[in-house]
Amino acid sequence: MIKKLNIGITGFGCYIPRFRIRTDDIAVANNQNVELIKGALLINEKTVPNKDEDAITISVEASKTALLRAGVSPKMLTAIYMGSESHPYAVKSSSAIIGEVLGVGENFMAADTEFACKAGTAALQMISGMVEGELINYGLAIGADTSQGSPGDALEYSAAAGGAALIIGKNKSEICANILYTLSRTSDTPDFWRRNKQQYPSHMGRFTGEEAYFKHVISTTEAMLNETGFKILDFDHVVLHQPNGKFPLKAAKALGASREQLKYGIVVHDIGNTYSGSSLLGLVNVLENAQPGQKILLTSYGSGSGSDCFIIETTENILEKQKIGKRLINYLSDKQYVNYNQYRQMVKMIH
């Protein structure tokens, strides 16, 4: 029987870069059919990191909002786990840099996680476990990426930049969303990978769908529903990993979820796939719009492969937290478009 947790989210925040490129501009530059591409991916535009942005700078900005909403001193954090597949260093902790910038001090444990696009939810599970086990009082879990896609590859239309941060605690008076359950499924699936020192990832095309994304997202969500006794329609909001606009819609349909349940949880159409930030950005957008007492189902996906599923329920505190700090909608409305040449110059600097 799955264990019910007694922890929750006390602060949450997100960040996406200011620059965008339209799917149309990438398709034209690659001599491909614009309507065909847009119809297949359901992505209108994606974020582009500036030359001075990376997964660490994105994490810092998201974490500042999370701290503001949590209303605790940075020094209260005693763990920072940051998940990404674009950690700027191969060897040097991203989480340690984030802690230094936030002013956490030196009394915290830190580690960087990696599991393709679910490195952020893996970090969330680890922090949740430590708070539940009372090893720490507050922990910060982050998922952020400046995603890679080689020129002309299908990934170029979706690989974007952004991230989200969550502060987990145990004090009921501070929790705005209880994390009730978490469960994962993992298998060795060769759908997507990036070898050491390679600039861009490799993938197996259509194999990344049925045998990878859909298998893990659907089976993990179903396992969670079976373990807890919830039905999919019991949830007010459903958030699934969103590598493009089509996959989460198809997976949600297979699970029996309605479009209304996905209203705030799907953010990929105007952002792109932010890899480790993807499902957590959807969660933050839900938390920024949810009412008290609403149930949220979150299932991430990381190639390689695995899914982490969470059942979360908002509390009365959510309304106060929503009044504080920058929301995803603020970042979405503050944008500047770049053309394809500018875009290639900008991402060349990052990767």
Added chain:
Amino acid sequence: MHRQSPILRWRRYPERYRLEGNKCLECSQIYFPKKELCECGCKSFVNYKLKGEGKILTFTEIKSSPEEFSEMTPYCVGIIELEDGPKITAQIADADVTCLKVGDKVESTFRKFTAVGDSGVIHYGLKFKKAKSSIN
């Protein structure tokens, strides 16, 4: 190169990462960077973290930059008057010179400064960007 020493920059993390200055215990004057002797003659200070919000007093575009910033060139630099009082010189991120004007409200943002080649340390720090209320 002396200016790129990771150790020198490491010693300045409090000011570079968190805008930590200090405040005179006698007259409450705020300094950034920190001072050891206040204009009032007092030598007693307490650390003070500046808010990171202010307005542009003046700005320019750098087209011919030091080598370490060449990858970002052209970029904007401005003198920012912080709400807490001190004036600081800083890069203005995500902006070209045509979209800036004197008096624009700005806020701090954590960004990459330079990376020493492909194998050296990455230097981070605070830049400023236009606050939402100043964006047209």
